[in-house]
Amino acid sequence: RKLVDLQAIGKAKLRIAVELMHGTGRGYLDMLLEEAGSKVTWFHENLNPLFGGGSPEPNESGMAEAARFVRSGQADLALGLDGDADRFGIVDRDGTWLTPNQVLALALYHLRKNRGIKGAVVRTVPTSHQVDAVAELLGVKVHETPVGFKHIGALMESEPIIVGGEESGGLSIRGHIPEKDGVLACLLMAELVAMEGKPLGYILRDLEKQTGEFHTDRINIAVPPAEKAAILRKLTGGFDKIGRFAVQQFITTDGFKFLLPNNEWVAFRASGTEPVIRCYLEAKSAVHLKKLKSACRKILTGK
Numbered sequence: 001r002k003l004v005d006l007q008a009i010g011k012a013k014l015r016i017a018v019e020l021m022h023g024t025g026r027g028y029l030d031m032l033l034e035e036a037g038s039k040v041t042w043f044h045e046n047l048n049p050l051f052g053g054g055s056p057e058p059n060e061s062g063m064a065e066a067a068r069f070v071r072s073g074q075a076d077l078a079l080g081l082d083g084d085a086d087r088f089g090i091v092d093r094d095g096t097w098l099t100p101n102q103v104l105a106l107a108l109y110h111l112r113k114n115r116g117i118k119g120a121v122v123r124t125v126p127t128s129h130q131v132d133a134v135a136e137l138l139g140v141k142v143h144e145t146p147v148g149f150k151h152i153g154a155l156m157e158s159e160p161i162i163v164g165g166e167e168s169g170g171l172s173i174r175g176h177i178p179e180k181d182g183v184l185a186c187l188l189m190a191e192l193v194a195m196e197g198k199p200l201g202y203i204l205r206d207l208e209k210q211t212g213e214f215h216t217d218r219i220n221i222a223v224p225p226a227e228k229a230a231i232l233r234k235l236t237g238g239f240d241k242i243g244r245f246a247v248q249q250f251i252t253t254d255g256f257k258f259l260l261p262n263n264e265w266v267a268f269r270a271s272g273t274e275p276v277i278r279c280y281l282e283a284k285s286a287v288h289l290k291k292l293k294s295a296c297r298k299i300l301t302g303k
Helices: 005-009 031-038 066-071 100-113 130-138 149-158 182-196 201-210 225-236 286-301
Strands: 014-021 039-043 077-081 086-089 119-125 142-145 161-166 168-174 213-224 249-251 256-260 263-271 276-283
Touching: 005 031, 005 182, 014 066, 014 142, 031 039, 031 077, 031 182, 039 066, 066 077, 066 086, 077 182, 086 182, 100 130, 100 161, 100 168, 100 182, 100 201, 119 130, 130 201, 142 149, 149 161, 149 168, 149 225, 149 276, 168 182, 182 201, 201 263, 213 286, 225 263, 225 286, 263 286, 276 286
Parallel strands: 014 039, 014 077, 119 142, 119 161
Antiparallel strands: 077 086, 161 168, 213 276, 249 256, 256 263, 263 276
């Protein structure tokens, strides 16, 4: 209640679909929104230790039912939580699921512009540079950390950080505990819509007119265990080019990250539990993203 303006949310008279995924978020996000005065429609609100037989992930697939409800015109947006409510899912008024990367960029914009919170922003290595572009517009410093919210949290304890987040859906803000909180992230998006009186997609497109578009993806490429060490040695040596894209900087803070022209990049991280190497990509166009995916597959598989 101290971190979010529930009164502003209430004044906006928002109709909100809340996807609880049978998890522990029940009685928190939904009740706070109802207390604010929003019209709330619940999805999968009953507690179920088996999560209804599905995976309680607020990704595009997990938010599909709530998205259809929004798309039908019965709600202004949908907010979702994973099983233990530390990660979020956001669906805009037209039924479009927003990536955690986009939500983090929007949260930074909102907290600095509308709330006047000062400080820096912190993101993990594979998180979108859209955050950096919005930070540049706002005159905000960017910190990059290894994967894992513990690294973000450590920085939030030692420095004034407006918001910290990661591409997997974790987020926290200045004045809150240095741990990811899906309830808070969802409330911030409702607050942003209420304060600006516009859907999230409109706000995002206004930002992209100044920063350009950012197209992101993550692919998991299976690697035979016998070949994994050789592939990692090859990545350790770096490259002059990724496909036809020149490498401008090689970063080994966490895995192997290659910065390319025009704020495009790729990063490789080996899974510690599966015989796969994860490839994170970001490009300024869908065409470039497709070319980068092809180049990354060739590096890892030779095909």
